[in-house]
Amino acid sequence: MSVVLDFERPIAELQKRLEALEKQIAAHPKPELEAERGVVVADLERTRRDVYRDLSPWQKVQVARHALRPQTLDYAKAIFTEFTEFHGDRAYADDGAIVGGPARLNGRVVMLVGHQRGKGTKDSVSRNFGQPHPEGYRKALRLFRQAEKFGMPLVTLLDTPAASAGLADEERGQAWALAENIAAMAELQVPILTVIIGQGGSGGALALGVADRLLMLEHAIFSVAPPEAAANILWKDSKLAPEAAAALRLTAQDLVDLEVIDRIIPEPPGGAHADQAGAAEALREALVEELGSLEATPMDRLLSQRYAKYRRIGTFYE
Amino acid sequence: MSVVLDFERPIAELQKRLEALEKQIAAHPKPELEAERGVVVADLERTRRDVYRDLSPWQKVQVARHALRPQTLDYAKAIFTEFTEFHGDRAYADDGAIVGGPARLNGRVVMLVGHQRGKGTKDSVSRNFGQPHPEGYRKALRLFRQAEKFGMPLVTLLDTPAASAGLADEERGQAWALAENIAAMAELQVPILTVIIGQGGSGGALALGVADRLLMLEHAIFSVAPPEAAANILWKDSKLAPEAAAALRLTAQDLVDLEVIDRIIPEPPGGAHADQAGAAEALREALVEELGSLEATPMDRLLSQRYAKYRRIGTFYE
């Protein structure tokens, strides 16, 4: 499976040339071909770097939504060991749009909870494309409480376009489920480390994302609403999503400036989807480092710092 | 509305005679009629007392199920002041089979929670005849937690044939809801005072009935299963319910002997349905007295006494 985004065409073409060259070399090795390959490889690397250095916000949205971009379960496998998925909210259903369970990170036991968009049609549909229903948040809350009971630091990975918005979600209290999670995370008695790995969309992201440290992959986005929805609210035209994406300042770089996130985790050139192992390794390093510093902080101080962190967000005059 | 149980016929006949006599006296007062009335009144009182002193277990089952027997909302009105009903489990529905909210008892604020069977067809159907669904227990649990937050002693009134047993109840986790409530009551940090006012049937009763003090109205019943269900389990014949009722020792008198309940609250002659105000007054006095003694006990001690109370129930040899 290969998905090429519009702005990735130059990269794709160089990749194609490289593949052709390598086929030729394999058949008839020639020094000129070898030399040409060196040029193409360098060109490819440079093009990748250039394209990905200057992504527009709307391009970042597309990267964040990339079908091949690693998801929570990919990282669970690549970064964590002994991840053991727990299911269900103990009241209504098991929502596949949120996955979670205990796992080890660098030998330490943590509770891992994250959104899962799904892969391929069937899996994605069963996970509602990563848009949780109320029972998904309630499963997460149950796992938060279990983390608290056993003193497992909580690691959450955010990757959702938004909370689900159907009549059934209203019937089962979407707003109430979100509020309960957000409030519970604010006072949860374990360190909380959150990474936005893809789309961090609206309350559906925040319900897993009230944290001591909020990290973000380089090409992930974090936004009050999906750009299409924001464009619709702002200008009654969801086709203006690219403009909304720019105006909302949803990139990691903007969010560092706004002091919303604490750290950007660099992705490999070409984005996490081009080098899943590289992305995982970068994420792993950041998680291990941050977790170490959180675990070294007394819980009382973490809690008051967490309160203060959210308490001071906002810009106003008086 | 008048409902006469089989064994109440002698009472009903005397009542009829008394009414007829009083009509005669009203039309043509005569000393002989007055004298006869005195005899009938005395007879009625004696018959009432006699019939209700020697009720069989099966007769008690019928009294406990009496359509006119007062329910939680009757007592809420008669005994408590400022009862303010709170609704809903914040997740799925508001279950009318359980009602609850803060109220005052003798001036003190308590949290009142109880089963409500309903009155008349429509109300009873909407309350599933007092058989709660999982969301009913979850509403109760929410109110327990609120009681704990604000330090309101918890008063629960039990009046349910049993927990509901349909496929929908399984889908929403009936067993899990019951277990959570039972466990939560065992460690709830407020005094808990429970009265079985009608049918205390199975886990559906226990989910509101893990208490520091367990009281019982004189003609209420408390049972591992409704007698019909028990007869079915024991002898594959639900028509043997009267025998099961006797064998299960579900009367207040038996349960005092078994040390399951702490106190019997006497009902007026003829049962609570014959004198609702009298029943309410007896209940009120018992509640006020017991609550006073619970409130005088430090919470730590209450909790360890509550644990010990349930810990020692059981008969075995080793």
Add this chain to the structure above:
Amino acid sequence: MRSFFRRAVPGDSGSAPGGTAIPDDMWVRCPRCRELTYAREWESSFKVCAKCGYNAPLSAQERIALLLDEGSFHELDAGMRSGDPLRFAPAGRPSYHDKLAQWTADSGLSEACIYGRGRVDGIPTVFSMLDMSFFAGTMGSVVGEKIARACELARDERRPLIICSASGGARQQEGSIALLQMAKTAAAVRSLGRARVPYISVLTDPTLAGVTASFAALGDCVIAEPGAVVGFAGPRLIEQATGEKLPPSADTAEFQLEHGMVDMVVLRRDLRAVVAGLLRLFLDTAAIRSSRPLSDGLLQVPEDEPVSAPVVAG
């Protein structure tokens, strides 16, 4: 019927200058069913439509008159105004700065939220409300900050908190800063809760999205006004997203009562009595009597002096 509002009522009902009686021949059209009602009747029924039962939005002074003791409300931080954290000014579109100015001009308000001390039936409270007439009641930095301050004031002075919500949700023009007000306000509500001070949340038409999904859902008692649209997505957005036509009951106060999300739906004419009754119950509990975990009693706090301002950014 007595005249309910103490002061003149601005807005769609046709305002009359302060103290002057509303002329007998003025009419008001119900925003929901379009029925015409005498302005005087409309006011005396607290803007509840006699035909369809709609509870029309109340201005701050109307809501205060409905709920609080006369003259008891003292607003705090009235002059707080929003910054422009994103420097939101996309080419060819109205900037946030201009939008704020426009809403201020149109509504006469400086923001979508007020808060302060006030009394309900003599009981000292902290009162706050959101106002749809400024920026559709959306939550940005100012709303979030005022709600957080209201919670902390209530906590520190051990006064019960009452918030009447009405909001379209988070304010898009503040982007993730608006989104994070959900965490800020929810955390502040829990801080109040740990102090065991009661919080009554009143949901009015409409209360949606990021406001419901943060402080508004978290009341110790959640009251909704009859017919109010209350929920997360709201019927309009759901219909847009799914293409389905929803029943008119969807996401109403009554729907949320049936589905277990609100404790009660209360008629406007009963609201003050119900709230006062709840406060009396909550305040006479062991947690409050013993002032756990704080040590100063509830009823011995200074009445109407301003508190020292909390540390703020921006």
Add this chain to the structure above:
Amino acid sequence: MRSFFRRAVPGDSGSAPGGTAIPDDMWVRCPRCRELTYAREWESSFKVCAKCGYNAPLSAQERIALLLDEGSFHELDAGMRSGDPLRFAPAGRPSYHDKLAQWTADSGLSEACIYGRGRVDGIPTVFSMLDMSFFAGTMGSVVGEKIARACELARDERRPLIICSASGGARQQEGSIALLQMAKTAAAVRSLGRARVPYISVLTDPTLAGVTASFAALGDCVIAEPGAVVGFAGPRLIEQATGEKLPPSADTAEFQLEHGMVDMVVLRRDLRAVVAGLLRLFLDTAAIRSSRPLSDGLLQVPEDEPVSAPVVAG
């Protein structure tokens, strides 16, 4: 395939004396689908039907062999026997006393529950299980007492607790005494929980009514065996009560997984590894490392000595 069970297996599979191989020509009929399987194959697959996947009930020794390290299980209070709190002897019906004697004779067991210390992959645990072959696994005084003791032993020695449930619910012949075992066991589980010692609940076919609705539902992790009937009322009772025919999936382990009640459905051949893995995770957490709130470490407890018996009634 290696021979799985260490000892002879009594019951419907045709027992062979200890140490003797099961003859090649013996057959077992699957209780669910009636398919015939070679006895040897049936045993080596841990009594899982190759055709329908049914996980047939295991005896205590089979379950222990499946889950615990060989020779590591030391039962406690093996001789505990039920009293007859109700003096249950209705005229013309079998008395509880006689029933108990009958079940003991038929099953060779003294009650429906065992518990004791044991190891899983070297990890010291408290292990308990219910056995359908005595009184349909119903919970009376003895089951309740043993579960409570298991919880308290696990709590006091800070060993994780594993309970494999299988039960028709509360034992009718003990009436409300049986009902109240739900409170007794649930309270004991919470006492264990307050000590932050992990508890893994394994639901096997069938786990119903008062057992599910007390200690069995309350595991930190709830595992169910494939196809096991698990729930409150159970399909048979629901069909009786409603007259409706239920889908065959109703109240199965998979149904409960879909509806969010169990964490995982685990194949019998994976059970030991999954449980051991969970224990290693739970035990290596801060709560356990720091031994909050108790002070003695988890791995420094005495191994197989009996504990002093708790105070009991009866």
